[in-house]
Amino acid sequence: MEKHWLFRYRLYHLPFWVMYHYAWWVVSYGDPLKAANTILFTPHAVEFAFYVVFQAVAVYFNLYYLIPQFLQKGKYQAYMGYLLLTLVTATLCIVGGYYLIPTPSDLCFFGFVGKALPSTIASMTLAMSIKLAKHWMRTKERQQLLEKEKLETELQFLRNQFxxxxxxxxxxxxxxxxxxxxxxxxxxxxxxxxxxxHQLYECNDPHIPLDKEITFLENFIELEKLRQNKSTRIQVHFTDKPVAHISIAPFILMTFIENAFKHVSGQDANWINIHLEIEEDQLLFGVSNSTTNKESSQYSGIGLRNVRRRLDLVYPGQYQLDIQEIPGNFTIQLQLNVGGGNIMEILSLAI
Structure with a gap:
């Protein structure tokens, strides 16, 4: 070890041990003022000091020497032996304090041990519980930070994949x-x-204003209209309600519209219907398009897997996606809770 366990002791821990033992004295005397008076102004101050000092030494010797050197290395028998020796040594040191002050004649060595040993065991158990709890919390925090980084990396990959x-x-x-x-x-x-x-500068955040996303979709649709056959009937309706206060993950809706234009029927009677409505905290989005009999499972490729995975990551338990395919018609209906927390808020609460 680079530093001896004694040097790891922090002076700011001393008030904790003083208050811990004072609490026990309050329980014993039943009066906080009487307990404080006994500790400060009577010979029992020596007894109190022995409890504080030697139990603290035993606790830190166990935490910073015995556990790293023996328990964490799998030397369980050696650890139990040294732990028992530490308990006995600390108890005997505390018992020695009783002989420095006047004590009732009916108390003897075994009576002193009967008081000091359970107290020492309780102190060491409490300290180990606190240590294990802190270790568990730090481990959990590290795991959640790693999971958070993994989710952010995966989301960025899925977005770039599109x-x-x-x-x-x-x-x-x-x-x-x-x-x-x-x-x-x-x-x-x-x-x-x-x-x-829009792609380069306006959609780098996990969530963007819905009105910007709608503008992006409108531009894309207008561009696709120029490429489509004049016989293609395209009906688009985006909500007239104010949406500037609503945010959404970028490109969630785009995937469905892009695939509708990509897989629309090549016949004369081809058509595409797109609609988006807002009802309270719910976004209702639908896309349907004509297909030929040969067109099948148009969403079975990377597009659907991508958007489903992003929905699972960004809106876990906050969406419903219904995909229906019948001869000549392919329809998707998405119901999305846009009033819930985004992925960063969810991860913060999880941590």
């Missing part, structure tokens, strides 16, 4: 417009720049 997919789709849309409709390519590029700005 970005390349979105960028490729948007670039393809602009490339399509350049060749087919050069006159609207400039407008689509402006929309795309707004989308990039």
């Amino acid at each position: 970005n390349p997919h979105f960028l490729f789709n948007s670039i393809n849309s602009i490339f399509f417009l350049i060749h087919k409709k050069p006159d609207v390519a400039s407008a689509s590029l402006a929309k795309f720049s707004e989308l990039l700005r």
Whole structure:
């Protein structure tokens, strides 16, 4: 050991031991003032000092020497032997204090031991309980910090996992417009720049204002409209209620809209319906699109796994996701509690 156990003793622990033993004297005498008077102004001050000093020495010898050197190294028999020796030694030292003060004639050596030994055992048990409790709390705190870092890393990975997919789709849309409709390519590029700005600068926080996310979705939808066939019927309705005070994890809703445009039917009667409503603390979001008979399980890939995992991490127990697939129709319904705490608040309460 780099430092001897004696040097680990802290003077600010001394008031604790004084108050601890004083509490026992109060219980014994039944009167706080009488107990204080006995300790300060009678020969029993020596007896009190012996209890405080030698039990503290025994406690710290056990905590900072016996436990690290024997118990933590699996030397259980040696630890129990030295612990018993420490208890006996501290008890005998305390008993010696009784012979320095006047005592009733009916008390003898074994009477002194009967008082000192249980008190010493109680002090060492209390100290070990406090030590173990602190160790458990620190271990739990470290585990929760590691879990918090793991969750934050996983959330960032899931978010970044989405970005390349979105960028490729948007670039393809602009490339399509350049060749087919050069006159609207400039407008689509402006929309795309707004989308990039949102991704790079406005969605770096775990939660962002819902109105910004809605603006992002509207820009994306307008860009996709330019790429879609004129026969595609696109109906969009976002709530008219104020939403600036509501926050949401970025790109949670985007995944469903992007997949609807990606997997919409290629037939003439294709359609996409998107709606978002706010009812008290609940966000109600739905996306449905036409599909062909060959189109199946459009959400079975990385997109659905990604968004489900993010919902589990960011909104544990605060969402309901219903996905229905019938011939010619694919529908998702998401009910999200946007009034609850975010992931950082949940982790703080857990810690």
